[in-house]
Amino acid sequence: MDCCSVFQGASPSRLGYGGMRFPVVPGTGNIDEEKAKCLIDRAIRGGITYFDTAWPYHEGQSELFLGRALSAYPRGSYFLATKLPCWLVESREQAREILDQQLERLQTPYVDFYLLHNLNRNMWEKMVKLDILSLLEEYQAAGKLHRLGFSFHDSYPVFEEILRYRSWDFCQIQLNYMDTEHQAGLRGLELARSLSIPVVVMEPVKGGSLAQLPEEVAKPLQEADPEATPSRWAMRWVASQPGVAVILSGMTTMEQLEDNLDTFSPVHPLSGEEEKLVEETARRLRARLNNGCTGCRYCLPCPSGVDIPGSFQVWNNMAVYQNQRLTKRAWKNLDPEERPDRCVGCGRCETLCPQQIPIREHLAQITRQVEHFLEQN
Numbered sequence: 001m002d003c004c005s006v007f008q009g010a011s012p013s014r015l016g017y018g019g020m021r022f023p024v025v026p027g028t029g030n031i032d033e034e035k036a037k038c039l040i041d042r043a044i045r046g047g048i049t050y051f052d053t054a055w056p057y058h059e060g061q062s063e064l065f066l067g068r069a070l071s072a073y074p075r076g077s078y079f080l081a082t083k084l085p086c087w088l089v090e091s092r093e094q095a096r097e098i099l100d101q102q103l104e105r106l107q108t109p110y111v112d113f114y115l116l117h118n119l120n121r122n123m124w125e126k127m128v129k130l131d132i133l134s135l136l137e138e139y140q141a142a143g144k145l146h147r148l149g150f151s152f153h154d155s156y157p158v159f160e161e162i163l164r165y166r167s168w169d170f171c172q173i174q175l176n177y178m179d180t181e182h183q184a185g186l187r188g189l190e191l192a193r194s195l196s197i198p199v200v201v202m203e204p205v206k207g208g209s210l211a212q213l214p215e216e217v218a219k220p221l222q223e224a225d226p227e228a229t230p231s232r233w234a235m236r237w238v239a240s241q242p243g244v245a246v247i248l249s250g251m252t253t254m255e256q257l258e259d260n261l262d263t264f265s266p267v268h269p270l271s272g273e274e275e276k277l278v279e280e281t282a283r284r285l286r287a288r289l290n291n292g293c294t295g296c297r298y299c300l301p302c303p304s305g306v307d308i309p310g311s312f313q314v315w316n317n318m319a320v321y322q323n324q325r326l327t328k329r330a331w332k333n334l335d336p337e338e339r340p341d342r343c344v345g346c347g348r349c350e351t352l353c354p355q356q357i358p359i360r361e362h363l364a365q366i367t368r369q370v371e372h373f374l375e376q377n
């Protein structure tokens, strides 16, 4: 298993285990601890030493489970990452309570990598206003948090502002061969590299979308390497980007874990030819988009509450990946109060969209098309 040596005093594995998609007991939502423990044990035997969790994963069960599962191993043999649920924090005292509870849940005197979870502009401004950073620094000085970072979901300018604000030990961004210009994107990765801030990558297979490609899109990749899964191509693409320290994968099955272990033992960066093949795959996928919404959010807020970029994301991903399971999950996650059929056609959003998308016309098609797609066998 490849390790990275960009963190001072720590060389975690390049492949990190994301603790948000453990197997669950059907019909209950509870983590299937027996199966999940087998995965953790196999991951450790395979050389994975970076384990990432967060307060809300599996509705709070992920931290508790990982605490139990990892307590079987010497504390110095693995690195633990968890995150402050910024959206729940309204005071320093509350953040302190959460932090203390997390150390208890994880059965550990310290966390190796601690992140402000899910930063966007509003969340960041709240953290600054509440002076949460000085609290984290207090915990760091006491040896309870070893490295401070943040995970990020907003546009590049917000990323740059946060990244330059202080001397972070690391940061975590979404990156895959389809999201090169989305959120922080490759530009953000390059900025972090120029500031010598190591980057942990999440969503390397875009929430599973790049693990199962439409047949005609996957063909060139399959022909080039009949043994390689689409996930392996996606992982290798991320691992080939300079500045990427750790790549997280939320593995649910032993098959996914074995495939990833194989990919990273050791990981082979893409050759020039292979890079072109992946670029061609991305081009073919993008050609299937319904529209060019970049998720910039300039069109918001909508007076009727429509989540315009969220609606387009579901619609576009459905068209591109043709994955019924993922479309169903994304559609279910879209708040009924924010769905496209709430649009009253005022037209305000269209005056603000830099991509000049006929938003009303497109929103009007979404509900019918998504529901029709989900009804198909």
Ligand code: SF4
Binding pocket: 301, 302, 303, 304, 305, 306, 308, 342, 343, 344, 345, 346, 347, 348, 349, 350, 359, 360, 363
């Ligand atoms: S046209 Fe529809 S989506 Fe756009 S701002 Fe008006 S109500 Fe919202």
Ligand code: SF4
Binding pocket: 292, 293, 294, 295, 296, 297, 298, 299, 300, 308, 309, 312, 352, 353, 354, 355, 356, 357, 359
């Ligand atoms: S619809 Fe236009 S303004 Fe709204 S998020 Fe998409 S690209 Fe940006």
